[in-house]
Amino acid sequence: MLYKCTPGSCNKGEDSWTASVDVIDSYGPFMEVCFCGRGSSLHAIIGPQESGHFICIPAYNAGCELAEYDDVFWNTERLSSVIGRVDALTIAQGLYTLDEIFANDPFVADIYR
Numbered sequence: 001m002l003y004k005c006t007p008g009s010c011n012k013g014e015d016s017w018t019a020s021v022d023v024i025d026s027y028g029p030f031m032e033v034c035f036c037g038r039g040s041s042l043h044a045i046i047g048p049q050e051s052g053h054f055i056c057i058p059a060y061n062a063g064c065e066l067a068e069y070d071d072v073f074w075n076t077e078r079l080s081s082v083i084g085r086v087d088a089l090t091i092a093q094g095l096y097t098l099d100e101i102f103a104n105d106p107f108v109a110d111i112y113r
Helices: 072-080 085-103 106-112
Strands: 002-005 017-027 030-037 040-049 052-057 062-066
Touching: 002 085, 017 085, 030 085, 040 085, 062 072, 072 085
Parallel strands: none
Antiparallel strands: 002 017, 017 030, 030 040, 040 052, 052 062
């Protein structure tokens, strides 16, 4: 699924870019996904936890808690503490895109939220 990443006003001068997110596999409420954008391909595992959601990015030895998948600002800030800002925005915007798809599909909406 393609989507557009646009840095906020705090990143003046940065261009927008097109990115993609592909679901590799799902295991109940957990998913393996691949986020691609700006020359990076980020394999991640995402899922729910007691206080929201989490993401693990094995190739980066990184992981963190996430807010709801549609909270691009908070998720970008949180991800930026463990990976670069461009990759963080690519993932946060991809999570938002997945959330939009889940919201429109009643079969999966309850599983992933």
